[in-house]
Amino acid sequence: MRKILSIFLFLFFATRAICQDIEIDGLKKQVNSHPQQDTGRVNLLNELARVGLSADESIKNATEALSISEKLNYELGKGYAFLNLGNARISEGKKLEAADLLRKADSLGQKTGDIKLQAYVLLRSARVLQQTSENNEALPKTLKAEEIALKTGDKKLISECQRVISSAYQNSFSNFPKAIEYILKSIRTAEEADCLKCLAQSWSGAAALYATIGDQSRGLYYYQKALEANKKIGNKIIEANLLNNIGERYRLTGRYTEAIAAYKEGLKEETQPYRIELAQSNLADVYVRTDSLPLAFHYGFTSLETAKKIEDIEGIAWIDGILSRAYLKKKMADSALYYAQQGLEAAKQTGTIEFMRDNAAALADAYSFKKDFANAYSFYIRYINYRDSMLNAEVTNKSTVLEYNYDLEKKQGQIAALNQQKKLQQNFLISVLIVLLLIIITAIILLRITRQKQHANKLLIQQKQEIEEQRDQTNKALADLQQTQQQLIQSEKMASLGELTAGIAHEIQNPLNFVNNFSEVSVELATELKESVGELDISPDKKAELEKITNDIVQNQEKINFHGKRADAIVKGMLQHSRTTGSQKELTNINTLADEYLRLAYHGLRAKDKSFNATFKTDFDNSIPDVNIIPQEIGRVVLNLINNSFYSVTEKKNTSSASEQYEPTVLISTRKLNRKVEIRVKDNGVGIPQKVLDKIFQPFFTTKPVGEGTGLGLSLSYDIITKAHGGELKVETKEGQGAEFIILLPL
Amino acid sequence: MKILVVDDEMDMQTLFEQRFRREIRSHEMDFAFAHSGEEAIGFLNRHVHEAVLILSDINMPGMSGLELLREIKTKYENPPPIVMMITAYGDPENYNQAMKLGADDFLTKPIDFTLLKEKLKALH
Numbered sequence: 001m002r003k004i005l006s007i008f009l010f011l012f013f014a015t016r017a018i019c020q021d022i023e024i025d026g027l028k029k030q031v032n033s034h035p036q037q038d039t040g041r042v043n044l045l046n047e048l049a050r051v052g053l054s055a056d057e058s059i060k061n062a063t064e065a066l067s068i069s070e071k072l073n074y075e076l077g078k079g080y081a082f083l084n085l086g087n088a089r090i091s092e093g094k095k096l097e098a099a100d101l102l103r104k105a106d107s108l109g110q111k112t113g114d115i116k117l118q119a120y121v122l123l124r125s126a127r128v129l130q131q132t133s134e135n136n137e138a139l140p141k142t143l144k145a146e147e148i149a150l151k152t153g154d155k156k157l158i159s160e161c162q163r164v165i166s167s168a169y170q171n172s173f174s175n176f177p178k179a180i181e182y183i184l185k186s187i188r189t190a191e192e193a194d195c196l197k198c199l200a201q202s203w204s205g206a207a208a209l210y211a212t213i214g215d216q217s218r219g220l221y222y223y224q225k226a227l228e229a230n231k232k233i234g235n236k237i238i239e240a241n242l243l244n245n246i247g248e249r250y251r252l253t254g255r256y257t258e259a260i261a262a263y264k265e266g267l268k269e270e271t272q273p274y275r276i277e278l279a280q281s282n283l284a285d286v287y288v289r290t291d292s293l294p295l296a297f298h299y300g301f302t303s304l305e306t307a308k309k310i311e312d313i314e315g316i317a318w319i320d321g322i323l324s325r326a327y328l329k330k331k332m333a334d335s336a337l338y339y340a341q342q343g344l345e346a347a348k349q350t351g352t353i354e355f356m357r358d359n360a361a362a363l364a365d366a367y368s369f370k371k372d373f374a375n376a377y378s379f380y381i382r383y384i385n386y387r388d389s390m391l392n393a394e395v396t397n398k399s400t401v402l403e404y405n406y407d408l409e410k411k412q413g414q415i416a417a418l419n420q421q422k423k424l425q426q427n428f429l430i431s432v433l434i435v436l437l438l439i440i441i442t443a444i445i446l447l448r449i450t451r452q453k454q455h456a457n458k459l460l461i462q463q464k465q466e467i468e469e470q471r472d473q474t475n476k477a478l479a480d481l482q483q484t485q486q487q488l489i490q491s492e493k494m495a496s497l498g499e500l501t502a503g504i505a506h507e508i509q510n511p512l513n514f515v516n517n518f519s520e521v522s523v524e525l526a527t528e529l530k531e532s533v534g535e536l537d538i539s540p541d542k543k544a545e546l547e548k549i550t551n552d553i554v555q556n557q558e559k560i561n562f563h564g565k566r567a568d569a570i571v572k573g574m575l576q577h578s579r580t581t582g583s584q585k586e587l588t589n590i591n592t593l594a595d596e597y598l599r600l601a602y603h604g605l606r607a608k609d610k611s612f613n614a615t616f617k618t619d620f621d622n623s624i625p626d627v628n629i630i631p632q633e634i635g636r637v638v639l640n641l642i643n644n645s646f647y648s649v650t651e652k653k654n655t656s657s658a659s660e661q662y663e664p665t666v667l668i669s670t671r672k673l674n675r676k677v678e679i680r681v682k683d684n685g686v687g688i689p690q691k692v693l694d695k696i697f698q699p700f701f702t703t704k705p706v707g708e709g710t711g712l713g714l715s716l717s718y719d720i721i722t723k724a725h726g727g728e729l730k731v732e733t734k735e736g737q738g739a740e741f742i743i744l745l746p747l
Numbered sequence: 748m749k750i751l752v753v754d755d756e757m758d759m760q761t762l763f764e765q766r767f768r769r770e771i772r773s774h775e776m777d778f779a780f781a782h783s784g785e786e787a788i789g790f791l792n793r794h795v796h797e798a799v800l801i802l803s804d805i806n807m808p809g810m811s812g813l814e815l816l817r818e819i820k821t822k823y824e825n826p827p828p829i830v831m832m833i834t835a836y837g838d839p840e841n842y843n844q845a846m847k848l849g850a851d852d853f854l855t856k857p858i859d860f861t862l863l864k865e866k867l868k869a870l871h
Binding site: 506509510512513514516517518520521525568 | 836
C-alpha cells in the first residue's frame with residue numbers, strides 16, 4: 001500500500017496546482033484591467049504570485065512586482081515579491097536560493113515593520129527547513145509565524161500558520177495529539193475567516209493526519225468535506241487527488257467497490273502521470289484483493305510503465321509487489337518471484353520499509369509455493385523484521401493517539417462535568433432570577449395595590465368632602481325649608497285667620513245690621529213718641545216725666561246706634577280680608593306710589609290733629625323698574641305703616657320730657673335688590689316690645705287705646721303683601737328706639 | 748204700589764214696617780213679605796200682577812234669590828215686576844249674575860233705608 005502522500009506533499013501539490021480556480025481567475029482579470037505601473041498593480045501581482053498555480057507563473061508575476069516596486073521604491077512590494085520568489089524556489093526545490101530570497105524579504109519585513117510579511121517569511125522559511133529535513137528548527141518558526149499572524153488578525157493567515165504547525169508537529173516529532181490540536185484550530189480559524197479555500201485545505205490536512213494515524217473513518221469524513229468544498233472552488237487537480245485519497249480510505253477499510261468508484265472518478269480528471277500511476281496502481285491492488293486478476297494485471301502493468309517512465313522508484317517497488325501477489329494468485333510462482341525481487345530491490349533503493357516488507361512477504365509466499373522452504377523461511381524472517389519495525393512505528397503512533405484519545409475523553413469528561421456544573425450554576429442562576437422576578441412582580445403588585453389604595457383613599461376623602469358639602473347644603477336647605485315652612489305656617493295661619501275673620505265678620509254683620517237699623521228706627525220712633533207726649537193733655541209733672549223717659553230712650557237708642565256703627569266699622573275692616581284679591585295688578589312706579597301715600601298720610605293726620613308735626617324723609621332708588629302690583633292695596637299697606645310710624649313718633653313725643661331733644665322722624669326708602677324691590681318705613685318712635693312682636697300681624701292685635709285702632713291694619717297689610725303679592729313683610733325694632741318695617745316685593 | 752220683600756230674616760218684616768210706617772199709613776206703599784223664594788212664588792201666583800216691586804235677598808235656604816229672579820223674569824212677563832236684589836255679599840260675581848238675569852237694581856246690606864226710600868219714591 002502507498003501512503004506517500006503525506007500532508008506536506010499534499011500541501012505542496014495543492015498550492016502548486018496548475019489548474020485554474022475562481023480566485024485566481026478573478027485576480028488575473030484584476031491584474032489585466034490594471035496596467036498602471038503603481039503600487040496597486042504591485043499588490044495585485046504579488047497576491048497572484050502568492051496563490052499562483054505554477055512556480056513559473058509565480059516567478060513571472062513576482063518579478064514584475066519586484067521591478068515596479070524598485071522603480072517606485074515601494075519597499076513592501078519588494079518584500080512580498082521576494083517572499084513569492086522564494087516560495088517559487090521552494091517549489092522548485094532550490095532551497096539555498098529560496099533561503100536567500102526569504103532573507104531579503106525578511107529584512108524588508110523588519111524594515112517596513114509589516115508583521116504580515118514577517119509572518120509569511122517565517123512560514124516559508126519553515127517550509128525550507130522542512131525540505132532540508134531540519135524539521136526540529138521548522139517548528140519554532142511556524143509557532144513564531146502564528147504569534148505574529150495573531151497580531152495581524154488576518155484569519156486566513158492564522159489558519160495557514162496553524163495548518164503548517166500541525167504538519168511540523170506531525171513530521172518533526174510524530175506528536176500527533178499536537179498535530180490534531182493545531183489542525184482542528186486551523187479548521188476553526190478558517191471557519192471564522194469564512195474562507196472556503198482555507199477550509200478545504202485544513203479539512204484535507206485533517207483528513208491526511210487522521211489517515212496517517214490509521215483513523216480511516218475520520219480521514220474519510222474530512223476528505224469528503226474537502227472534496228465537497230473543492231467542487232465549489234473548481235480546482236479539478238485537487239479534486240482528483242482527494243478522490244484518490246478517498247479511494248485509499250475505502251480500500252484500507254475493505255470497502256473495495258466504493259474504493260474502485262472513487263479511484264476511477266479521480267482518474268477521469270487526472271492529467272499528471274505520477275498521480276495517474278498512483279491511482280492505477282491502487283486500483284490494481286484492489287483488483288488483486290478482489291481476485292479480479294485480468295483487471296489487476298491491466299492496471300498493474302499500465303502503472304508500472306508510467307512509473308518506469310517518470311522514474312518513480314518507490315512506485316515501481318509498490319507496483320512490483322502488487323504484480324507479484326497477482327501472479328502468485330495465478331499460481332505463476334516464478335513470475336511472482338521475479339516481480340517480488342524487482343520490488344524488493346527498488347524498495348531498498350528508496351529505503352521504504354513498507355515496500356521491503358510487502359515484497360519480502362511476497363517472496364516468502366512465492367518460495368513457499370515453490371516448496372523452497374529455506375528461502376521462504378529466510379524471507380519470512382525478513383518480512384517479520386520489516387513488519388516489526390513498521391509495527392513499532394505504528395504502535396507508537398497508535399499508542400500516542402490512544403493516549404491522546406484517552407486524554408481527550410478525560411478532557412471531554414471534564415468538559416461534561418464543567419458543563420454539568422455550568423448547567424447547575426445556570427439553573428441556580430435562573431432560579432435566582434425567577435425568585436428575583438417574583439419578588440419584583442410582588443413588589444410591583446404591592447406597589448400598585450398601595451397606589452390603588454391611596455387613590456381609593458383620596459377618592460374616599462374627596463367623596464367624604466363632597467358628602468359633607470352636600471350634607472351642609474342639605475342642612476342649609478333643610479334650615480331654609482324649615483324657615484320657609486315656619487313662614488308658610490305663619491302666613492297660612494294669618495291667611496286662615498284672615499278668612500276666619502272675614503267669615504266671622506260676615507256672620508256678625510247681619511245681626512249688627514238689625515241692631516243698627518232698629519236702633520236708628522227706634523230713635524225716630526222715640527222722637528215721634530216725645531212729640532206725641534208733648535201733645536198729650538196730662539199733668540205737667542207727668543208730662544215732664546214721660547218726656548224725660550222718652551229722651552233717655554232716644555239717648556239710649558243713639559248710643560246703641562253709635563256702638564253698632566263702631567262694630568260695623570270693625571266688621572267692614574274685617575271684611576276687607578276677603579276682598580283683597582279683587583283688583584287687577586298693573587305695572588306701577590313704587591317710588592311715586594310711596595311718595596303719594598306718604599303725603600296722603602301726613603296731610604290726613606294734619607287734618608285730624610292740627611298739632612301733629614313730624615319730619616318725614618324719602619330715599620328712593622331711581623333704578624327700580626315698574627313693579628307689577630295692585631297699587632291701591634300696596635298703597636293701603638304703605639299708608640298703614642306710615643300711619644303707625646307717625647302714631648309711634650307722636651306717642652314718643654308726648655311721653656318724652658321737654659329737656660330731651662327729640663325730633664320725630666319717619667323715613668321711607670326704596671331699594672332694588674336682586675330680583676326684589678324693598679320698601680322700608682322707618683321711624684324713631686317707641687318701637688315694639690319683644691314680647692308682642694310675634695302678635696303684631698295677628699288680627700285684632702293693637703296697642704292703641706280702645707276705639708283708636710281695630711287691630712286689623714298690620715294683619716291686613718300682611719295679607720296683602722304675602723298673599724296677594726307673594727312678597728314678605730318683616731319688622732326690625734328696638735323697644736324705645738323705633739321700628740322699621742320692610743316690604744319685599746318680587747320683581 | 749205693592750212691594751214684595753223676600754228675606755229669610757223674619758225681623759226684616761218688622762224693620763220694613765217700621766221704616767216705612769209713614770208710607771204704609773198714608774197707603775203710599777203697600778208691603779207684602781215672603782220668607783223664602785218658594786213663598787214669594789206662591790204669593791205671586793195668588794196675587795197676579797199685584798206686586799210692582801220685588802226686593803229679594805240672595806242668600807236664602809232653598810230657592811235662592813237669583814233663582815227667584817230668573818223665575819220671575821221668565822214667567823211673569825206682562826209686564827214683569829221690578830226686581831231689586833239685596834245681598835250681604837257685594838262681590839262682583841253675585842252682581843254680574845243678578846244683572847245678567849235681569850235684576851233692575853242691586854243693593855248691598857246693610858240697607859241704606861234713606862237711599863232705598865228715595866229709589867222707591869222715584870219709581871212711584
